[in-house]
Amino acid sequence: MAKYIIKRVLRSLLTMFIIITILFCLLRMMPIEGYFENYDKMTETQIQAKLNVLGLNDPLPKQLWNFYKQLLQGDLGTSNVYRVGVSINEIVAEKMPVSLRMGLMSLCISLCLGLPLGILMARSTRSRFQIGDRLGTVFIVIVQALPSAVYHILIQFLGSQSSVGKAIGFKMLFEEGEPITYVLPLISLSIGSIAYYAMWLRRYMVDEANKDYIRLARAKGVPSAKISRSHVFRNAFVPLVQYIPNSILLTLMGSLYVESLYSIPGMGGLLVTAIKRQDNTLVQALVLIYAVLSILGLLLGDILMAIVDPRISFSKKEGSR
Amino acid sequence: MGKFGFKSYRRQMEESLGDKLTEQLKQELSPEMSEEELFTFADFDTENAERGGYSDYSYWGSTLRAFFQNKVAVFFLIVILAMLAFTFIQPYLPGQKDPLTIHNNEWGLPLNNVKPGEQGFILGTNSIGQDLWSRIWAGTRTSLFIGFSVALVEAVVGILVGVLWGYVRKLDFFFTELYNILDNIPQTLLLILISYVLKPGVSTIIFALCLTGWLGMARFIRNQIIIIRDRDYNLASRCLGIPTRRIVFKNLLPYLVSVITMRMALAIPSAIGNEVFVTYIGIGLPLDTPSLGNLINTGRSLMTMASLRYQLFFPVVVLAIITISFYIIGNAFADAADPKNHVK
Numbered sequence: 001m002a003k004y005i006i007k008r009v010l011r012s013l014l015t016m017f018i019i020i021t022i023l024f025c026l027l028r029m030m031p032i033e034g035y036f037e038n039y040d041k042m043t044e045t046q047i048q049a050k051l052n053v054l055g056l057n058d059p060l061p062k063q064l065w066n067f068y069k070q071l072l073q074g075d076l077g078t079s080n081v082y083r084v085g086v087s088i089n090e091i092v093a094e095k096m097p098v099s100l101r102m103g104l105m106s107l108c109i110s111l112c113l114g115l116p117l118g119i120l121m122a123r124s125t126r127s128r129f130q131i132g133d134r135l136g137t138v139f140i141v142i143v144q145a146l147p148s149a150v151y152h153i154l155i156q157f158l159g160s161q162s163s164v165g166k167a168i169g170f171k172m173l174f175e176e177g178e179p180i181t182y183v184l185p186l187i188s189l190s191i192g193s194i195a196y197y198a199m200w201l202r203r204y205m206v207d208e209a210n211k212d213y214i215r216l217a218r219a220k221g222v223p224s225a226k227i228s229r230s231h232v233f234r235n236a237f238v239p240l241v242q243y244i245p246n247s248i249l250l251t252l253m254g255s256l257y258v259e260s261l262y263s264i265p266g267m268g269g270l271l272v273t274a275i276k277r278q279d280n281t282l283v284q285a286l287v288l289i290y291a292v293l294s295i296l297g298l299l300l301g302d303i304l305m306a307i308v309d310p311r312i313s314f315s316k317k318e319g320s321r
Numbered sequence: 322m323g324k325f326g327f328k329s330y331r332r333q334m335e336e337s338l339g340d341k342l343t344e345q346l347k348q349e350l351s352p353e354m355s356e357e358e359l360f361t362f363a364d365f366d367t368e369n370a371e372r373g374g375y376s377d378y379s380y381w382g383s384t385l386r387a388f389f390q391n392k393v394a395v396f397f398l399i400v401i402l403a404m405l406a407f408t409f410i411q412p413y414l415p416g417q418k419d420p421l422t423i424h425n426n427e428w429g430l431p432l433n434n435v436k437p438g439e440q441g442f443i444l445g446t447n448s449i450g451q452d453l454w455s456r457i458w459a460g461t462r463t464s465l466f467i468g469f470s471v472a473l474v475e476a477v478v479g480i481l482v483g484v485l486w487g488y489v490r491k492l493d494f495f496f497t498e499l500y501n502i503l504d505n506i507p508q509t510l511l512l513i514l515i516s517y518v519l520k521p522g523v524s525t526i527i528f529a530l531c532l533t534g535w536l537g538m539a540r541f542i543r544n545q546i547i548i549i550r551d552r553d554y555n556l557a558s559r560c561l562g563i564p565t566r567r568i569v570f571k572n573l574l575p576y577l578v579s580v581i582t583m584r585m586a587l588a589i590p591s592a593i594g595n596e597v598f599v600t601y602i603g604i605g606l607p608l609d610t611p612s613l614g615n616l617i618n619t620g621r622s623l624m625t626m627a628s629l630r631y632q633l634f635f636p637v638v639v640l641a642i643i644t645i646s647f648y649i650i651g652n653a654f655a656d657a658a659d660p661k662n663h664v665k
Contacts, residue, residue, distance in 0.1 A: 015505040026518045104415075145648035147594025149601060149614075151636055153621055157633070161624065172625070256509070256602065275517055277602045283517065287510060294507045 005303055019291045024067055027284050029058060035080045035280055076288070081279035082270075088285045091270070096252055099259070099266035103251020105182070106189035113143035114194040115237075118201025122236075123228055125206055136198060144278035152188045152257055159184040174262040181262075190199045193247070197240065198215045242305045246297030253290050380575075380660070388658035394653030395545030401646040408465065411458045418442075418452035420611050422458040436631075442633050447619060456611045457636055461643070463612040466529055466594050468589035470648075473530040475588050476581060479538025484569055486539060500540060508533050512595060516604040523606065526599060530592050538584050545577055579658030586651025591642035597640070613640045 035054060036042060040052075051057050055066055076088040083091060089226045118135055124132030143151065159165040160172040168180075171282065207302065208214065209232050217227050254268030267286070274282040332428040367517055389395055411417060436445050443454040515529035548556065549555065550573075558568050574581075599605035600614030601621075608615060613636050620633030 011501055014507065015502045018502060019506060023514065024512060029518055141648065142645070145643055146641055147589060147590070147646040148598050148645075149594065149597040149617065150641055152451070153617070153624075153633070153637065157624055160625075257598065260602075271513075272602050275513070287514060290510055291507065295505050298505055 002305065004306065008299060008302055012295050016295055017291060020062065020068075020071075020288060021296075023284060023287055024064055025060065025282055028063070028279055029054075032056070032262075046126065051201060056259030069111060071288075076285040077281045079279055079282045081277050082274055082282050091282070092267070093283070094134065094284065094288070095265060095267050095270050097256075098264060099254030099268065099298070100252055102182075102189065102259075102264065103254060104248070104313070106186050107247055107251060109186060110190040110193035110197060113190070114287055115201055116195060116200040118195065118205065119228065119233060121198060121202040122232070123203035123204075123224075124169070124210065126209075133202075138196045138200045143191060148192060148257060155184060155188050155191070156261055159187070167273070172262075174264045176265075185258050185262045185264060187259070189255055200240055201233075204239055205232050208232045208236045238305070240310045241308050242301040243299035245304055248299040249293045249300070252293055327552075333546075347363065369481070374384065383660075384579075384654075384658045387662055389656055391653045391657070394650055397646040397649045399644065402651065403644075404461070404642065405465070406529075408458050408461045411455070412627045418455050421454040421609060422452070422644070423450045436628075445631060447632055448629075453632065453635065456616060457613075459640055460611040460613045460616050462637065463523060463606070463610060464593045464596060464614070465589075465643070467523060467612075469590045470518060470527045471530045471534055471592040472585040472588040474527075475507075475534040475538055475583050478531070478535040478576070480542060480581065482535065482574070483542025484538040484546060485508040487543035488550060488565070488569065488573070496539075496543070497566075497600055500536065503533065504536055506533065512599060513602065513658075516599050516602075521607055523610065528597055529599075530595055534588060534592075538581070541580060542577060542583070545580070546573055549573060549576060579655045582658065583651045583655035584655065586647050593640065593644060 032047070032051065035056065036047070036050065036084045046059075055063060055301055057067070074089070076092070078085055078087050118225040121136040123135045124130050139208060156172065159170045170184055171178075173181070174185060205228070209228075214227060214231060217231060218224070251268065253271075254264070254266035256268040258264070259266045259268035267289075271283070271286045273288075274286060281286075357421065373474065436597055445453050445455065446454055447456065485492055487493075498516075511533055512529045515532070516525055519525040519528070555568060555572050558572060558639060596605060597614035598615055601613065601618050606612045606615055616636035617640065620630075620636055623629040623632050
């Protein structure tokens with residue numbers, strides 16, 4: 001177990017190192033306008049002076065070394081276009097709670113709705129007409145097949161422009177402190193993960209329900225509600241446990257699409273703004289946070305899964321999962 | 322999932338199978354033979370001894386038959402074929418307008434935001450006076466091109482790497498470690514990064530999507546190949562000195578056709594969706610390349626004006642039809658291509 005965790009952590013560190021290096025080198029290929037607020041009005045000497053201050057005229061390996069040194073001190077640099085001279089740590093500290101709050105709410109909603117839907121569908125496959133399963137499948141197919149762009153826009157459109165939505169008082173944009181403006185973004189954020197959790201839980205539960213020990217339980221006369229609760233669901237949920245740390249961590253980054261669609265002042269919206277305004281250091285810092293969070297999420301997920309499911313053996317060769 | 326509309330078909334086939342079996346049993350035990358005949362030794366017959374267990378089973382025949390039993394999938398197949406054909410024919414039809422020309426009226430003012438069906442514009446014009454109908458079809462062409470290219474690259478690279486990874490034992494460690502590292506990189510991130518750094522355009526998007534798309538395919542093929550690599554028929558082929566290439570193409574890959582097609586069919590809608598996403602963030606295709614992402618993005622900004630909603634509505638409908646069709650066809654085909662479903 002300890003050996004597995006150490007190996008897994010080392011691999012994650014290696015991945016992080018590779019990603020950060022690639023990210024850094026790629027962003028050095030960008031035009032230098034991204035480091036200036038008013039590039040057009042500056043003279044050549046001013047530009048060179050600023051580049052020297054930022055250390056951008058140094059050779060690439062030295063820049064990379066300085067960058068890592070800076071990172072280890074927990075400094076992400078300063079924004080040069082979005083908010084001139086403000087430390088990125090400060091900007092992030094201000095934006096993250098917004099995304100986190102929104103994300104955790106939507107995660108709760110999607111678990112509370114997605115898991116029961118999955119259980120309902122799985123149980124309905126044993127019934128005569130499988131109505132629950134069929135309706136659920138139609139919902140999942142639609143959510144899975146439509147690009148997320150389409151249903152986000154449709155939800156915003158139907159929610160804020162149709163007469164029903166207007167009557168309830170939904171607004172097109174998010175406003176801090178007004179609970180009703182939370183509803184549409186939350187629907188947008190949750191609907192995809194509801195379908196995701198329901199789809200996988202249904203599949204794992206159907207697989208599990210066909211196993212011999214379940215048949216034995218049925219033959220013994222264990223009530224079917226008890227079977228599905230304490231045997232089928234419990235085992236089927238294990239593979240899904242893997243995704244939960246990742247989902248929690250990634251709420252810190254917010255959703256690129258939904259946040260900029262409703263102009264929620266969170267991390268996702270920030271990244272989109274930074275890209276649109278070509279603020280190189282800000283893009284670099286945000287992408288870095290995103291990468292670190294998702295790698296950490298995968299790592300925690302794997303470790304959690306290994307703890308939860310005692311059947312996973314560690315002597316087995318990795319990669320043959 | 323993937324069993325969409327399939328349950329009834331399977332049950333029906335099982336029933337007909339049951340009927341056939343009873344029929345056969347009845348014939349074999351037919352009372353034409355007398356009791357005495359039934360209990361005597363059969364003569365040795367060279368012809369009967371040579372007879373093998375021949376059946377007229379054909380893989381592709383059964384696959385197609387199973388696929389065409391699924392009415393929903395066939396409906397969407399017809400829809401998507403018609404749409405594909407139309408996107409290619411459309412520019413050559415008479416009376417079509419160029420998607421990039423800005424139309425002006427006789428006083429030189431742009432004919433902007435013309436309502437659908439008015440002044441000869443089938444779906445109206447956009448806010449600078451370009452014909453929406455031809456823009457939608459040009460956009461569909463771009464989006465489909467992106468989708469098909471990504472799916473093709475994913476298949477080719479994925480199969481190549483997957484076969485090497487699974488079949489060549491020496492490479493297993495290398496590819497496994499490589500996979501474990503690359504798989505941790507979030508795809509959205511890479512997409513954003515590449516599109517941000519490189520010049521926006523169709524080739525950039527295709528490149529960014531291809532970079533990680535093949536990973537899933539390669540891993541799946543590798544796992545399958547490891548399972549079937551040392552089955553007896555492959556061992557026999559190796560003992561008979563059949564070249565590796567032939568074993569791969571004749572013994573291993575046909576086994577995986579269903580999965581490969583399904584993944585390809587699903588790669589197309591996801592590539593199209595990604596293009597819409599990147600264009601929305603503002604690092605996708607430039608405005609002079611009509612694509613569904615561009616059109617939807619422009620339409621979205623006009624959402625609040627009730628009279629201009631058609632500019633959002635039409636591209637969204639086209640996009641939804643394309644992605645749902647590919648999704649359902651892909652899943653149905655994978656079900657049909659699985660020999661377990663060829664109950665006969």
